[in-house]
Amino acid sequence: xxxxxxxxxxxxxxxxxxxxxxxxxxxxxxxxxxxxxxxxxxxxxxxxxxxxxxxxxxxxxxxxxxxxxxxxxxxxxxxxxxxxxxxxxxxxxxxxxxxxxxxxxxxxxxxxxxxxxxxxxxxxxxxxxxxxxxxxxxxxxxxxxxxxxxxxxxxxxxxxxxxxxxxxxxxxxxxxxxxxxxxxxxxxxxxxxxxxxxxxxxxxxxxxxxxxxxxxxxxxxxxxxxxxxxxxxxxxxxxxxxxxxxxxxxxxxxxxxxxxxxxxxxxxxxxxxxxxxxxxxxxxxxxxxxxxxxxx
Numbered sequence: 550x551x552x553x554x555x556x557x558x559x560x561x562x563x564x565x566x567x568x569x570x571x572x573x574x575x576x577x578x579x580x581x582x583x584x585x586x587x588x589x590x591x592x593x594x595x596x597x598x599x600x601x602x603x604x605x606x607x608x609x610x611x612x613x614x615x616x617x618x619x620x621x622x623x624x625x626x627x628x629x630x631x632x633x634x635x636x637x638x639x640x641x642x643x644x645x646x647x648x649x650x651x652x653x654x655x656x657x658x659x660x661x662x663x664x665x666x667x668x669x670x671x672x673x674x675x676x677x678x679x680x681x682x683x684x685x686x687x688x689x690x691x692x693x694x695x696x697x698x699x700x701x702x703x704x705x706x707x708x709x710x711x712x713x714x715x716x717x718x719x720x721x722x723x724x725x726x727x728x729x730x731x732x733x734x735x736x737x738x739x740x741x742x743x744x745x746x747x748x749x750x751x752x753x754x755x756x757x758x759x760x761x762x763x764x765x766x767x768x769x770x771x772x773x774x775x776x777x778x779x780x781x782x783x784x785x786x787x788x789x790x791x792x793x794x795x796x797x798x799x800x801x802x803x804x805x806x807x808x809x810x811x812x813x814x815x816x817x818x819x820x821x822x823x824x825x826x827x828x829x830x831x832x833x834x835x836x837x838x839x840x841x842x843x844x845x
Contacts, residue, residue, distance in 0.1 A: 551613075551616075552589070552592070553617065553620070554585070555585045555586075555588060555589040555592075556589070556613060556616070556617040557575065557617065558571065558575065558582050558585035558586055558589070559585075559586060559589055559597055559598065559606075559610060559613055559614060559617070560613075560614050560617045560618065561574050561575055561582070562582065562586060562598055562604050563598070563604065563605065563606045563610065563611075563614050564614075564642070564669070565603075566602075566603025566604055566605075567602075567603060567604055568582045568583055568586075568604065586598055589613075593609065593613070595607070595609040596609070596610075597609055597610035597613065598610055611686070615685050615686065618642065618644065618688075619688075619820065619821070621641050621642075622641055622643075622688065622820075622821045622824055640665055640666060640667050641665070641666055641667070641824075642666070642667040642668070642669050643666050643667070643668055643669065643688055643689070643825070643828070644669040644670075644671065644686065644687045644688060645668065645669070645670055645671070645687055645688065645689045645690065645691075646670075646671045646672075646673050646678035646679075646681040646682070646686075646687045646689075646690035646691070646692070647670055647671070647672060647673075647678065647690070647691040648672070648673065648674055648675040648678060648691055648813075649672050649741065649768075649769070649770050650709060650711075650770050650787050651675070651691050651709065651813065652670065652672060652770070653770035653771060653787070653790065654709070654770075654787050654789050654790060654839065655789075655835055655836060655839040655840065656691065656832075656835075658835050658839070659828075659831045659832045659834075659835035659836070660828075660831075662827075662831035662834075662835065663827050663828045663831050666828070671686070671687060673744075674741075674742070674744040674745060675691065675692055675693040675811060675813060676692075676693050676694075676744065676746070677744055678690040678691060678692045679692040679694045679698055679816060682698045682701055682816055682818070683698050683699070688817060688818045688821050688825065689815065689816065689817035689818065689825060689828075689829075690815075690816050690817075691706070691813055691814070691815060691832075692813070692814055692816055693811055693812060693813060693814070694814065694816075695812065695814045697816060698816055700818060700819055700820070701816045701817060701818055701819060702816065702817055702819055702822060703814050703815070703816045704814060704815045704816075704817075704829065704832075704833050705812070705814055705843050706812075706813040706814055706815055706832070706833060706836035706837065706840060707812075707813060707836050707837055707839075707840025707841055707842060707843055708810040708811060708812050708813065708840060708841045708842070708843060708844070709787055709810070709811045709813055709840055709841075710787065710788040710789075710808040710809070710810050710811075710840075710841050711747055711751070711785040711786060711787060711788065711808060711809045711810075711811065712785070712786060712788050712791060712795075712802045712806065712808050712809075713748075713751050713755075713783060713784070713785055713802060713803040713806075713809075714777050714783065714784065714785075714786050714791050714794075714795070714800045714801065714802055714803065715777055715780075715782070715783035715784075715800065715801060715803060716777060716778055716779070716780045716799065716800060716801070717798065717799075717800075717801055718780045719736075719777075719780040719781075719782070719783060720801055720803070722780075723735065723736035723737070723783075724736055724803070727804060728755060728756070728803055728804060729756070730756055730758055730760055733752055733756060733760045733762055734760050734761065734762055735762070735763070736762055736763075736782070736783060737762065737763045737764070737765055737781065737782035737783075738762040738763065738764050738765070738782050738783060738784060739764075739765050739767055739773050739776050739777065739781065739782040739783065739784030740764045740765070740766055740767070740784070741766075741767065741768055741769075741770075741773070742766065742768050747785040747809060747811070748762075748784060748785055750809060751785055751809050754809070755803075755805055764782075765781055765782050767784075770787070770790070771790075773786055774786055774790050774791060774794070777791070777800055778794065778799055778800065783803060785809060788808060789839070810841060810844070812843060812844075813836065813840065815829060815832050815833060815836070817829060
């Protein structure tokens with residue numbers, strides 16, 4: 550039988566990244582937290598926490614953290630359906646994977662429509678966020694994959710529209726004769742991280758060929774817009790983040806100006822589906838208001 554007092558200490562250390570902050574959260578001393586982790590490791594027979602700045606979980610520790618978080622979610626569901634059942638503790642934390650551009654444009658309003666939860670967001674590319682669900686490390690994800698992950702339900706949200714944008718001065722310097730294979734191979738491009746394929750997809754569609762431009766790596770949705778405004782490079786920006794700049798002439802859409810549309814889906818674990826009902830309804834409603842409709 551697992552000791553959930555010891556598991557709570559493990560989850561607090563991993564969630565906060567330190568024994569001191571975990572102690573503050575649990576209202577005990579750091580020494581007591583350390584003793585609980587040591588006792589749990591002795592009972593499990595494996596190292597569970599890698600001490601450092603921050604402290605991180607080993608694979609075994611991560612599996613135990615997932616278990617205790619799932620138990621907390623199930624207890625919260627019981628609290629909703631059994632008024633006499635009132636477990637003590639902090640609000641339940643929902644760990645969710647979401648892509649950065651959704652977080653920058655529409656996901657926060659959806660979060661604000663719900664109450665009673667704390668959020669622990671994992672930011673990853675929409676083409677990879679479903680992997681967090683497959684590994685059991687999150688309970689829900691915004692993903693570009695519509696096929697449900699095993700044990701999950703999938704809901705279509707809409708499409709996030711991207712425009713290839715740059716400043717007028719950048720276009721004048723790097724693309725004076727328009728976009729072609731030669732100019733695209735020399736004009737600096739903005740890329741979020743090594744998983745970001747949007748610029749490459751748009752270039753292939755626009756030119757009918759694979760082109761490798763010089764790259765600025767900028768892992769921030771707002772930095773993408775700021776860098777385009779500053780003339781550092783061109784990049785694929787969510788239409789909602791740049792449309793005012795385009796109207797004001799601070800940015801221009803590169804030709805061809807057809808948007809690149811990325812379909813998004815909300816996938817959630819069926820185990821905690823009833824508990825996430827309000828959040829799922831908020832996510833679907835907000836997305837369908839703020840995103841473009843799915844193509845027929």
